[in-house]
Amino acid sequence: MxxxxxxxxxxxxxxxxxxxxxxxxxxxxxxxxxxxxxxxxxxxxxxxxxxxxxxxxxxxxxxxxxxxxxxxxxxxxxxxxxxxxxxxxxxxxxxxxxxxxxxxxxxxxxxxxFPSKARNESIVEKLEKEYEQHGAQALHERLKLIDPLQADKIHPNNIRRVIRALEVYETTGQTLSENHEQxxxxxxxxxxxxxxxxxxxxxxxxxxxxxxxxxxxxxxxxxxxxxxxxxxxxxxxxxxxxxxxxxxxxxxxxxxxxxxxxxxxxxxxxxxxxxxxxxxxxxxxxxxxxxxxxxxxxxxxxxxxxxxxxx
Missing domain, CATH: 3.40.50.300 (P-loop containing nucleotide triphosphate hydrolases)
Structure with missing residues (x-):
């Protein structure tokens, strides 16, 4: 049982x-x-x-x-x-x-x-630099284009989760929403x-x-x-x-x-x-x-x- x-x-x-x-x-x-x-x-x-x-x-x-x-x-x-x-x-x-x-x-x-690949620190660093240069809203807008379902769930100011969602996509080629559906x-x-x-x-x-x-x-x-x-x-x-x-x-x-x-x-x-x-x-x-x-x-x-x- x-x-x-x-x-x-x-x-x-x-x-x-x-x-x-x-x-x-x-x-x-x-x-x-x-x-x-x-x-x-x-x-x-x-x-x-x-x-x-x-x-x-x-x-x-x-x-x-x-x-x-x-x-x-x-x-x-x-x-x-x-x-x-x-x-x-x-x-x-x-x-x-x-x-x-x-x-x-x-x-x-x-x-x-969960995504089996280890965190890609170079991608994370690149996304963090983009955040510093262009702000949270710009990264969130990019996530909207890639994975609108996740973008709707994540507040633009929750930059850690926004970066994680973008990183998963850039690392695996699969969005977090697609991962959740499977x-x-x-x-x-x-x-x-x-x-x-x-x-x-x-x-x-x-x-x-x-x-x-x-x-x-x-x-x-x-x-x-x-x-x-x-x-x-x-x-x-x-x-x-x-x-x-x-x-x-x-x-x-x-x-x-x-x-x-x-x-x-x-x-x-x-x-x-x-x-x-x-x-x-x-x-x-x-x-x-x-x-x-x-x-x-x-x-x-x-x-x-x-x-x-x-x-």
């Missing part, structure tokens, strides 16, 4: 981590973080990293395994989680993947084939996708509240420490929750503008997450009302028992 893997997915601030812990306690599970940012040490508040108290003794994996200046990719995530799933299953426990980075979760559970559609596991959704206005209020809470917990100091340590240009600092503070530290806008942008970007990210999971995976969706969460989580856990028994 294929190993069971439960995946709890959905937009940020919807309650995935809490449900994952409850599921792990109920079904003898261990949690694998499916968040591309929670791998970084010292980046705790801005990534909404689950705390020791919130874990309730449940083992959590793929958290705090990288330094802030390390790179990380979906391919590396796939490799790490394959070993974790094998180990957790061998100990007769249930792997429960939780998070919001759709590509990472999809790649891990469906055995994506990925396996059958999982080597028995995956069970549980999706949490929420009325949009309620979710957006929760996101705004979460940002306010992060600031009370010391988010500005967390980001400033990383900035002062020289991590400004690291991959990790391009994430929502971190990148919005850099112009503020440089005096380009004020504190209120930084907070406004952080809330706006978080809301937009939640929308993109929801769209990705809706379109890419066979998810059983549950609408969560914060006032009725206890009953709704119990129903989900009961349904999960049926999913596990059926297979």
């Amino acid at each position: 294929k190993p069971h893997v439960v995946s709890i997915v959905g937009p940020t601030a919807v309650g995935k981590s809490e449900l994952a812990v409850r599921a792990a306690l109920r079904y003898n599970g261990e949690v694998i973080s499916g968040d591309s940012m929670q791998v970084y040490r010292t980046m705790d508040i801005g990534t909404a990293k689950v705390t020791k108290d919130e874990m309730l003794g449940v083992p959590h994996h793929m958290i705090d395994i990288k330094n802030p200046d390390d790179s990380f990719s979906a391919a590396e995530f796939q490799e790490c989680t394959a070993s974790l799933i094998e180990d957790i299953t061998a100990r007769n426990r249930l792997p429960i993947m939780v998070g919001g980075t759709g590509l990472y979760i999809q790649a891990a559970l469906y055995g994506f084939n 990925q396996p559609s059958v999982s080597p596991y028995s995956p069970h996708f549980i999706g949490l959704e929420m009325e949009r206005e309620v979710l957006y209020e929760r996101i705004n509240y979460r940002v306010d809470l992060m600031i009370q917990q010391g988010l500005e100091d967390e980001v400033r420490a990383l900035y002062d340590a020289g991590f400004e240009h690291s991959q990790s600092m391009k994430a929502i929750g971190y990148k919005e503070w850099i112009p503020y530290f440089k005096g380009e806008y004020d504190f209120n503008r930084a907070v406004e942008l952080l809330k706006r970007n978080s809301r937009r990210y939640a929308k993109r997450q929801f769209t990705y999971f809706k379109n890419k995976m066979n998810v059983s969706w549950y609408n969560v009302d914060p006032m009725l969460k206890e009953d709704e989580f119990e129903k989900i856990l009961e349904d999960l028992a049926g999913m596990l028994e059926e297979t």
